[in-house]
Every structure is written in C-alpha cells, then in structure tokens.
Amino acid sequence: METDRMKDLIDRYLAACNAFDIDGMLALLSPDVRFENHSGGQLTAAATGMDEFRELAGQSRQLFLEREQRILDISFGQDSAVATIAWPGRLAVDIPGGPPAGPVMELQGSSEFSFANGRISRLVDRS
16 A cells, blocks of 8 residues: 555544544444554553444543544554554543543554555554
8 A cells, every 4th residue: 555545544543533533433444453552561452343443432432531643753664554643632530540530641652553455454552
C-alpha cells in the first residue's frame, strides 16, 4: 500500500478516535482487525474482530471526558507504519490505584499499524 494512503487512513482513524466516533473508526478497519494495548510492557486490552473492537472502544469512551491523539513522528514500511503519539486526555472516572478523574494527563507512546485490503488490519498501542 502506498504511503499516502496509509497516512490518510491513520489520520482518519485518529480523528474518529479523538471524536469518540466508534462507527468512524470501524469503517477504517478490516473485519478481522486485531487490536492490542500494552502499558508498562504488559498486555492490558485486546480485541479481535469488529464486535470485540466496538465493545472495547465503547468501554474506552466511558473512561474519558476528552482526548487528543497527535502524531509526533511516523515511519512507514511495506504495509505498516509506526507512529509516535502524544496523547493528552482527561479521565471521566477515577482509575483504581491510578490517576483521579479531572486533571489532564499527558501521555506519549507508539502505535503500530498494519494494513491489508485498503484497511487497518492490526493496531498495537504501547505506552
């Protein structure tokens, strides 16, 4: 897949994610999409397929009042991309043993995107 097409899919995905637009995110994903979230080197969430992804995205939407993922840097492979992401967000609820609701958290991590058939087929977030 060409770089411009991959970048467009990533930009559209992040815009939908920032807007809590689950249907907009799903429209860009392969039916058999694999999603993983790793925090501190541990797998903290995973979903395979549209139904699991929709459920996980719905749970995430309830956690945040606002969020904005911004690309700081990106590199492209044949059918993949790795982006360094700045990720400020404001929690809607207190996280047990973690940060409280309210203040803006400034996070940074990476997102690994794989593509197949003109869609995002795999997404791995690491922070």
